[in-house]
Amino acid sequence: MPAMADTHLMTIPGQVNPVPVARDITPRADGRVDLLGLPKKRITELFADAGLDAKQAKLRAKQVFHWLYHRGETEFSAMTDIGKTMRPWLEERFVVGRPDVVEAQHSSDGTRKWLLRTPDGHDYEMVFIPDADRGTLCISSQVGCTLNCTFCHTGTMRLVRNLTPGEIVGQVMLARDALGEWPKGRMDIAEEEDEAEYRADGRLLTNIVLMGMGEPLYNFDNVRDAMKLVMDGEGLGLSRRRITLSTSGVVPAMARCGDEIGVNLAVSLHAVRKEVRDEIVPLNRKYGIEELLAACAAYPRASNSRRITFEYVMLRDKNDSDDDARELVRLLKKYDLPAKVNLIPFNPWAGAPYECSAPDRIRSFSNIIFEAGISAPVRTPRGRDIDAACGQLKTAAEKKSRAQLRREAEEEAASAPAG
Ligand code: SAH
Numbered sequence: 001m002p003a004m005a006d007t008h009l010m011t012i013p014g015q016v017n018p019v020p021v022a023r024d025i026t027p028r029a030d031g032r033v034d035l036l037g038l039p040k041k042r043i044t045e046l047f048a049d050a051g052l053d054a055k056q057a058k059l060r061a062k063q064v065f066h067w068l069y070h071r072g073e074t075e076f077s078a079m080t081d082i083g084k085t086m087r088p089w090l091e092e093r094f095v096v097g098r099p100d101v102v103e104a105q106h107s108s109d110g111t112r113k114w115l116l117r118t119p120d121g122h123d124y125e126m127v128f129i130p131d132a133d134r135g136t137l138c139i140s141s142q143v144g145c146t147l148n149c150t151f152c153h154t155g156t157m158r159l160v161r162n163l164t165p166g167e168i169v170g171q172v173m174l175a176r177d178a179l180g181e182w183p184k185g186r187m188d189i190a191e192e193e194d195e196a197e198y199r200a201d202g203r204l205l206t207n208i209v210l211m212g213m214g215e216p217l218y219n220f221d222n223v224r225d226a227m228k229l230v231m232d233g234e235g236l237g238l239s240r241r242r243i244t245l246s247t248s249g250v251v252p253a254m255a256r257c258g259d260e261i262g263v264n265l266a267v268s269l270h271a272v273r274k275e276v277r278d279e280i281v282p283l284n285r286k287y288g289i290e291e292l293l294a295a296c297a298a299y300p301r302a303s304n305s306r307r308i309t310f311e312y313v314m315l316r317d318k319n320d321s322d323d324d325a326r327e328l329v330r331l332l333k334k335y336d337l338p339a340k341v342n343l344i345p346f347n348p349w350a351g352a353p354y355e356c357s358a359p360d361r362i363r364s365f366s367n368i369i370f371e372a373g374i375s376a377p378v379r380t381p382r383g384r385d386i387d388a389a390c391g392q393l394k395t396a397a398e399k400k401s402r403a404q405l406r407r408e409a410e411e412e413a414a415s416a417p418a419g
């Protein structure tokens with residue numbers, strides 16, 4: 001396959017059992033190492049490998065870690081508690097990167113979308129959704145997705161690669177850059193002039209959802225490592241209660257998710273009958289509805305205070321009857337799940353094989369669930385005008401590159417010598 005040297009493609013859509021691809025630190029042309037996404041232990045090792053003695057390496061790693069993840073600093077020269085001679089030494093060997101921004105868009109409803117690019121040229125997206133009482137950042141875990149749910153645009157992307165921890169945590173850091181939300185001072189060292197500047201409150205970015213491109217549980221290790229940096233009190237310091245991971249139902253990874261990441265769980269259920277779920281969420285052929293719900297019931301943190309969110313996309317005449325709603329209630333009760341149902345009006349995309357259910361159908365569906373004592377809000381689609389709504393993410397670059405190819409073909413044809 002003619003792929004770039006450090007490009008690792010996962011199995012092409014159609015497979016429900018992709019092979020996770022381990023990826024090293026992405027090599028840079030200038031030979032320096034990008035620290036973004038690395039944990040303190042790894043940074044310590046790298047500093048020791050570069051020549052610092054064990055004690056120095058540990059101290060410097062602690063300082064750099066703080067600047068990197070807590071303060072959002074990208075320049076070693078600005079890391080003021082690190083010795084003046086040490087700073088150029090670091091600069092020669094290391095960098096603190098950010099994902100490359102290809103395009104940033106603003107929706108009329110305040111939603112923002114960023115098209116990002118990996119160093120090996122793959123595009124992915126993140127979306128920021130501001131609300132009155134919260135600001136939610138929707139981040140991607142993969143470029144594309146191997147799972148091909150039939151209503152999801154991301155599932156139609158041809159190329160799939162796991163994002164690295166740096167590319168995942170980098171989204172959150174980039175959002176903080178864009179929103180100007182890094183704490184100004186140090187929390188752990190009481191320096192008076194610094195203390196006054198520190199402000200952890202008034203944040204715009206309060207919540208993170210792993211609901212962008214990709215299936216997070218098919219990129220388990222990288223997602224876990226990135227979320228550890230996000231949740232680390234010395235790092236980005238966001239509470240696990242404010243993070244939600246959405247899965248289409250990778251049953252074998254769910255218990256690990258509870259144990260090793262411990263964030264809130266959202267499950268893309270979308271159908272309550274085997275034939276229908278087999279069609280719209282093909283992973284169902286591998287892990288069926290009952291098996292999935294049993295895994296939800298066993299999810300380590302499932303309790304009334306930490307309910308599992310069940311996402312249900314409303315598809316006209318497919319999964320939206322009153323009987324479907326009653327069956328959903330029956331299943332949730334059968335497994336005694338502390339549940340909340342999120343009804344998502346289907347967001348159309350060009351060529352999609354479905355239509356959204358009518359508003360009164362959605363209302364009726366919601367009422368049946370609600371009357372059974374389960375909350376079932378209907379999600380308002382956000383950022384539709386910039387293709388930022390659920391399931392619409394499919395990089396503009398992919399679309400552009402096809403247009404580009406066509407243009408190139410036309411130019412070539414036009415410039416071909418006559419005869
Ligand atoms: N792969 C994960 C997370 C990303 S998808 C998962 O499937 O859970 C985030 C949510 O958007 C999922 O519930 C997904 O089913 C839903 N979704 C996908 N395409 C959609 C569309 N066209 N309209 C509405 N919701 C969609």
Ligand code: SF4
Binds near residue numbers: 145147213215
């Ligand atoms: Fe992948 Fe989720 Fe889209 Fe299904 S809904 S194709 S699992 S991103």
